[in-house]
Amino acid sequence: MTEPAVETTMEGSVQSSAPNTPWRRLEPRTAAASGVVALGAGAAGGAPTLVGIGIGDASFPMAAVLVVAGVVLLVGAVVVAELVRLARTRFRVGPERVELCAGVVVRARRSLRCERIRSVEITADPVLRVLGLAALRIGTGTAASASEKPLELRALRRADAEALRRTVLDPSAANRRTSNQAADRSDSTADDTLLTSWDPSWLRYAPLSTLTVLLGVVVPGGLWRAADAVGLGDDATTRTVDAAHTMGLVGSLEVGAAVIVVVGVAATVALRAESWWHLRLAREPTGTVHVSRGLLTSRSASLEERRLRGVVLVEPLLPRLVGAAGLEAVATGLSSGGASGRRHDADRSDPKELVPTAPRGLVERVAAAVLGESVVPSATVSWRAHPPAARERRVGWATASALVPTVALAVLGVVLAPGFFALAAVALVLAVVVGRWWGRAGYAALAHGVTGPWVVVRSGMAVRRTVVLRRAGVIGWSMAQTPFQRRRGLVTLWLTTAAGDGRYAIRDVSEPAALTLAEEVLGVTASGACVPVS
Amino acid sequence: MSTVTVPIGPSRLRPPREALDPRVRAWWRLHVVAPPVLAAVVLAILALVLPGAGAWLITALVAVAALGVATAVWLPGLWYRRHRWELTDDAVYTRGGLVWIEWRAAPLARVQTVEGLQGPVQRWFGIATLVVTTASAKGAVTVVGIDDDRASALAAALTRRTQTVPGDAT
Numbered sequence: 001m002t003e004p005a006v007e008t009t010m011e012g013s014v015q016s017s018a019p020n021t022p023w024r025r026l027e028p029r030t031a032a033a034s035g036v037v038a039l040g041a042g043a044a045g046g047a048p049t050l051v052g053i054g055i056g057d058a059s060f061p062m063a064a065v066l067v068v069a070g071v072v073l074l075v076g077a078v079v080v081a082e083l084v085r086l087a088r089t090r091f092r093v094g095p096e097r098v099e100l101c102a103g104v105v106v107r108a109r110r111s112l113r114c115e116r117i118r119s120v121e122i123t124a125d126p127v128l129r130v131l132g133l134a135a136l137r138i139g140t141g142t143a144a145s146a147s148e149k150p151l152e153l154r155a156l157r158r159a160d161a162e163a164l165r166r167t168v169l170d171p172s173a174a175n176r177r178t179s180n181q182a183a184d185r186s187d188s189t190a191d192d193t194l195l196t197s198w199d200p201s202w203l204r205y206a207p208l209s210t211l212t213v214l215l216g217v218v219v220p221g222g223l224w225r226a227a228d229a230v231g232l233g234d235d236a237t238t239r240t241v242d243a244a245h246t247m248g249l250v251g252s253l254e255v256g257a258a259v260i261v262v263v264g265v266a267a268t269v270a271l272r273a274e275s276w277w278h279l280r281l282a283r284e285p286t287g288t289v290h291v292s293r294g295l296l297t298s299r300s301a302s303l304e305e306r307r308l309r310g311v312v313l314v315e316p317l318l319p320r321l322v323g324a325a326g327l328e329a330v331a332t333g334l335s336s337g338g339a340s341g342r343r344h345d346a347d348r349s350d351p352k353e354l355v356p357t358a359p360r361g362l363v364e365r366v367a368a369a370v371l372g373e374s375v376v377p378s379a380t381v382s383w384r385a386h387p388p389a390a391r392e393r394r395v396g397w398a399t400a401s402a403l404v405p406t407v408a409l410a411v412l413g414v415v416l417a418p419g420f421f422a423l424a425a426v427a428l429v430l431a432v433v434v435g436r437w438w439g440r441a442g443y444a445a446l447a448h449g450v451t452g453p454w455v456v457v458r459s460g461m462a463v464r465r466t467v468v469l470r471r472a473g474v475i476g477w478s479m480a481q482t483p484f485q486r487r488r489g490l491v492t493l494w495l496t497t498a499a500g501d502g503r504y505a506i507r508d509v510s511e512p513a514a515l516t517l518a519e520e521v522l523g524v525t526a527s528g529a530c531v532p533v534s
Numbered sequence: 535m536s537t538v539t540v541p542i543g544p545s546r547l548r549p550p551r552e553a554l555d556p557r558v559r560a561w562w563r564l565h566v567v568a569p570p571v572l573a574a575v576v577l578a579i580l581a582l583v584l585p586g587a588g589a590w591l592i593t594a595l596v597a598v599a600a601l602g603v604a605t606a607v608w609l610p611g612l613w614y615r616r617h618r619w620e621l622t623d624d625a626v627y628t629r630g631g632l633v634w635i636e637w638r639a640a641p642l643a644r645v646q647t648v649e650g651l652q653g654p655v656q657r658w659f660g661i662a663t664l665v666v667t668t669a670s671a672k673g674a675v676t677v678v679g680i681d682d683d684r685a686s687a688l689a690a691a692l693t694r695r696t697q698t699v700p701g702d703a704t
Contacts, residue, residue: 475644475668480636498669511546522641
């Protein structure tokens with residue numbers, strides 16, 4: 001059946017598919033880049049120690065010598081290790097395979113068939129960028145086992161990395177290129193269709209996230225820790241406490257909230273700018289969607305278009321209220337990171353993200369362009385609502401969660417003072433109102449439909465996600481029923497795909513609707529699982 | 535030439551047609567009973583070594599043993615009634631789960647590999663597990679306990695059939 005995407009073997013046992021392709025080496029200047037990073041780490045560790053001791057202290061000269069010697073040793077060790085690694089690593093890109101031979105003690109040779117390559121990412125941190133280098137990472141959809149982890153080339157010259165990316169994704173172009181290299185290269189950049197590019201005004205959406213509060217708390221906390229590390233912690237603490245005394249309770253709460261908001265906004269805007277500045281989303285003539293972005297660290301990812309199974313419109317609550325949405329790709333070779341546990345926070349490098357939070361109309365136009373449609377399918381689909389029982393379930397769960405404070409206050413009323421019962425009564429009214437609103441809004445978001453070659457699924461209240469999935473990309477289904485759902489005749493249907501999260505849920509749909517949808521999407525009768533309603 | 539058209543219309547889920555091999559109950563029973571037996575042995579040894587805590591440990595031992603016996607008596611039968619599977623011309627279907635019932639379907643056109651697996655204990659009972667994988671990391675359809683000869687015959691037949699259909703939608 002299907003061969004594994006990557007074969008890992010000891011050196012010598014792989015039959016070379018293209019013996020005439022020369023082996024290549026990584027760029028030696030990578031060692032310098034790693035040395036600079038090590039120097040930075042050493043300085044970051046050593047400087048606070050020296051500051052803490054203080055220049056006037058008698059032990060300072062000795063400490064300074066030790067710290068400098070330690071940093072020099074660290075940098076030297078890193079550079080030597082990198083030089084050995086670079087000398088022991090070679091790779092070649094043939095018309096059919098990408099081969100990598102690496103390992104200092106145990107030599108492993110990995111061979112990856114070009115047709116199995118699903119994504120190519122290029123990243124360059126600031127140090128690599130200054131040196132004109134970039135790291136290349138070649139992914140093959142299945143991240144099932146360690147032997148199939150992406151193949152990483154760190155680092156190459158920037159231009160080489162770009163050329164290699166195009167070669168790997170389109171081997172036939174590579175063959176053409178060998179005969180007519182210069183002409184082809186200028187062609188391939190000229191024919192790109194720009195789908196969207198960065199607009200600085202999108203930064204206004206960055207603070208509309210829970211990250212704002214989190215960073216607003218974490219960043220000052222981190223600063224205090226840093227101050228503490230260099231011996232200024234006690235001073236900072238006494239000053240803060242004194243200031244709080246002079247301002248009183250209300251005043252210090254106000255100032256505290258203001259600090260959290262200001263710092264949180266600044267931090268989220270900075271993060272968003274760092275990871276999304278210079279965004280360029282383009283379709284290349286080879287049929288590849290290419291995303292490049294990043295202010296300090298530049299990242300670029302290529303998704304082969306025929307591996308693109310769909311897109312997800314992501315609308316968290318606050319951006320949704322101001323008419324903004326983000327866009328993600330559903331492509332094989334891009335797991336959402338859930339399986340490998342590599343999910344970073346929303347603003348880190350993640351090749352599946354195509355557009356950050358931006359005006360919804362624009363995001364929908366980009367989505368349509370990525371999918372090759374004139375209008376995004378979620379706008380043209382005739383939505384099928386879910387049964388009212390789904391609304392009852394949502395209102396029920398939301399109310400139950402909202403009742404937690406009521407119960408806590410009532411317990412306090414029993415244990416501490418009856419005064420808490422009044423608060424519990426207020427919390428009860430609030431819980432019923434909020435639970436009802438939240439549940440109904442969640443139900444309103446719940447819908448699915450089929451239009452042309454697409455199946456569209458929408459759900460979620462805190463984060464509303466609209467998944468547009470190519471029907472041909474759905475490779476199976478599963479359904480599940482909890483006892484609660486069974487009583488109300490509801491099921492959860494999952495459409496399984498080779499792409500993205502692996503399966504997408506359509507929650508709380510009626511049994512007949514689930515079977516109809518499964519049949520429509522897969523084109524296979526669900527006869528093995530259903531009986532007509534008599 | 536006659537084509538059967540199944541009307542797309544309101545329909546309800548039904549259990550797949552085939553039950554598992556009845557011997558799977560004995561295999562499950564072994565699985566269910568092993569952890570409480572191990573725990574009981576440990577508790578018994580502790581009770582012998584530490585006579586001071588003897589009463590406590592014996593109470594725990596009795597509780598563990600009672601729990602083990604109860605699950606060994608009830609669970610395999612319940613699972614056996616709940617687990618069902620079916621192979622049609624188009625797809626493989628399974629149903630399983632006790633509280634959380636789950637149906638799974640894999641259209642044969644999208645199947646990547648079909649394997650028959652048999653552990654040492656399964657071999658002793660003469661049963662095997664059939665694993666039908668698709669390109670999705672979460673799409674594998676597993677039939678836990680069917681007769682081993684039948685499992686290998688099915689695996690071979692399904693492999694032949696899926697090979698004739700090109701592409702796996704990866």
